[in-house]
Amino acid sequence: MKFTFYGGYYKKSEKTGFRIQYPEGTFEWVLLHFYTPMVIILNGQKIETQTNACILYKPNTPQDYYGRFGEFENDYIRFRPEDAKFYKSFNLPVDEVFYVSDFDVIKEEMLSITWFLTDKSANHDYELTENTINVLKKLSAKRVFPDLRTQRENETIFRLNQLRQEIRYNPEKWTVDSMAENFYLTRSHFSVLYKKVFGVSPKEDIRFFLNEKAINLLLTTDLTVSAIAQICNYNECENFIRAFKKMNEISPLQFRKNTDK
Numbered sequence: 001m002k003f004t005f006y007g008g009y010y011k012k013s014e015k016t017g018f019r020i021q022y023p024e025g026t027f028e029w030v031l032l033h034f035y036t037p038m039v040i041i042l043n044g045q046k047i048e049t050q051t052n053a054c055i056l057y058k059p060n061t062p063q064d065y066y067g068r069f070g071e072f073e074n075d076y077i078r079f080r081p082e083d084a085k086f087y088k089s090f091n092l093p094v095d096e097v098f099y100v101s102d103f104d105v106i107k108e109e110m111l112s113i114t115w116f117l118t119d120k121s122a123n124h125d126y127e128l129t130e131n132t133i134n135v136l137k138k139l140s141a142k143r144v145f146p147d148l149r150t151q152r153e154n155e156t157i158f159r160l161n162q163l164r165q166e167i168r169y170n171p172e173k174w175t176v177d178s179m180a181e182n183f184y185l186t187r188s189h190f191s192v193l194y195k196k197v198f199g200v201s202p203k204e205d206i207r208f209f210l211n212e213k214a215i216n217l218l219l220t221t222d223l224t225v226s227a228i229a230q231i232c233n234y235n236e237c238e239n240f241i242r243a244f245k246k247m248n249e250i251s252p253l254q255f256r257k258n259t260d261k
Helices: 086-090 107-118 125-141 148-169 176-182 187-198 202-220 225-231 237-248 252-260
Strands: 003-014 019-022 029-034 038-042 045-048 053-057 063-067 072-081 098-100
Touching (some): 003 107, 003 125, 029 125, 038 053, 072 107, 072 125, 086 125, 086 148, 107 125, 148 187, 148 202, 176 187, 176 202, 202 252, 225 237, 225 252, 237 252
Antiparallel strands (some): 003 072, 019 063, 029 053
16 A cells, blocks of 8 residues: 655644635545544535544545634644555545544554654655554544444445455455355345445456456466466356456457557
8 A cells, every 4th residue: 555645744733713725625635633623514514523523535525624613733644545445445434524532543653644744854655654554544443433333334344345355356266155155144135235335246246356357367477368267267268258258348369469469
């Protein structure tokens, strides 16, 4: 996981009357943790927060917030991730206010981030990335949910995202049945849940990721089509060729020839 950093500060204090307003948002992601009650405008709605509110703004989301009772303090990090879906690995919401239970949950990391960003004598990209990952992990671990049902739903979505990542890396090792068993659900119940979260069925996802793996092997190795078919868990090479052609409107061999030109 790689980040490019544009700013960060531990317990930044702002005076009464100070207000952040970016109607078009910013080009970078912004993570905020507030120590004081705030007023945050989201989708035209005025939200009055309590202490320990957080928000993760994605690029181009309008930002508008100010202290509810005047002065305010906050931690912030401004960064660009290499992977735009990085937040799913930490089970954190985007463009939505959430709360954490501990005032100083990220104090150590934010102090380090503040120092590394001000020290120009060396490159601190590695340390900044490590500290930011720890910030995200701690905010996720200390996140407060309004009720048990919401917490369970979020935990389920988090687990589904983790499972989907595993399937993407090794699609040949998974079936819909083994995915359902991983969640202790029936195949039908799991399939309904999976499609509700991702918009595609688990079977369609396995096919998509197998195709993605086959394309990568065709582009980066000299393996035969038959060998790639076996790696992708096809018993018959003809079945692999038929499935590949259906997904890409071209045979595996012709695909490799076209990309070699």
